[in-house]
Amino acid sequence: MKTAITLSLLPSRPSMPFVLGPDLDEGFALAAELGFDAIEIFPPSMDALDRPKIAKLSQQHSLPVSTIGTGGGAVSQGLTLTDADADIRKQATAYIRNIIEAAGDLGGSAIIGSMQGRAGAGDRDESLKWLGDALAELGDYAKQWNQPLLFEPLNRYESDLVNRLEQAVTLIESHQATNAKVLADLFHMNIEEVSIAQALTESAQHIGHVHFVDSNRWPAGCGHSDLKSAYEALKADGFQGVLAVEAFPLPDQRAAAENAAQYFQKLLN
Ligand code: LER
Ligand code: MN
Numbered sequence: 001m002k003t004a005i006t007l008s009l010l011p012s013r014p015s016m017p018f019v020l021g022p023d024l025d026e027g028f029a030l031a032a033e034l035g036f037d038a039i040e041i042f043p044p045s046m047d048a049l050d051r052p053k054i055a056k057l058s059q060q061h062s063l064p065v066s067t068i069g070t071g072g073g074a075v076s077q078g079l080t081l082t083d084a085d086a087d088i089r090k091q092a093t094a095y096i097r098n099i100i101e102a103a104g105d106l107g108g109s110a111i112i113g114s115m116q117g118r119a120g121a122g123d124r125d126e127s128l129k130w131l132g133d134a135l136a137e138l139g140d141y142a143k144q145w146n147q148p149l150l151f152e153p154l155n156r157y158e159s160d161l162v163n164r165l166e167q168a169v170t171l172i173e174s175h176q177a178t179n180a181k182v183l184a185d186l187f188h189m190n191i192e193e194v195s196i197a198q199a200l201t202e203s204a205q206h207i208g209h210v211h212f213v214d215s216n217r218w219p220a221g222c223g224h225s226d227l228k229s230a231y232e233a234l235k236a237d238g239f240q241g242v243l244a245v246e247a248f249p250l251p252d253q254r255a256a257a258e259n260a261a262q263y264f265q266k267l268l269n
Pocket of ligand 1: 069070071112113114115152154158185211246
């Protein structure tokens with residue numbers, strides 16, 4: 001398994017689960033210094049993504065970009081794949097295509113989390129159909145770069161569509177979204193799953209990426225989730241992807257990054 005740490009291109013905020021950023025030079029340098037294997041980037045918009053600069057830093061520090069989040073489309077522009085307005089759904093798809101392309105060119109994959117939206121007062125089955133169809137279409141698009149499309153169940157306070165891994169697997173299979181993989185975020189799972197380790201094992205064949213974070217969304221070791229058993233389950237199931245630190249930058253950015261790096265050193269060696 002490899003490790004990654006998140007870098008947000010928005011100013012760092014304690015309420016956002018991104019450890020590094022917004023300065024790319026500083027973020028890449030600290031990630032390299034602490035021995036992470038890759039970087040996960042969260043841009044608020046396509047314009048914020050300085051692709052040449054990211055490519056240069058990635059090469060300079062030998063730090064591949066594992067993943068790029070698409071949530072900026074929802075947070076900054078109000079786009080989701082399940083909006084009642086077909087035009088907004090189309091704009092959301094176009095936004096995600098651009099991120100798939102940017103990530104693919106950098107050798108990484110795109111994440112669909114917040115872009116799944118919510119059914120709210122609308123028809124939940126219809127929302128799930130729009131979402132499943134989008135995962136199939138966008139997953140096919142990502143094949144050009146030989147990358148999976150990562151789909152992330154969110155906890156109930158962020159979405160009423162897909163909260164547990166098993167629901168994501170059902171959606172992927174029922175829509176033949178053959179290139180969509182599940183992103184297991186251990187923070188959301190702590191809220192939604194009966195057992196994190198058991199859920200990981202049950203969906204093992206579909207898991208493509210992990211947000212490795214503690215119960216309180218602080219870095220691993222700073223909360224009360226049984227992350228050792230989560231890791232042992234992933235290992236036993238042959239998971240070979242990335243464990244990414246998508247955690248609050250607390251108590252501060254550097255300490256959060258150092259705590260996560262120290263935890264990984266003990267866990268992985
Ligand atoms: C949001 O809560 C989250 O976990 C992100 O990875 C999804 O955009
Ligand atoms: Mn996450």
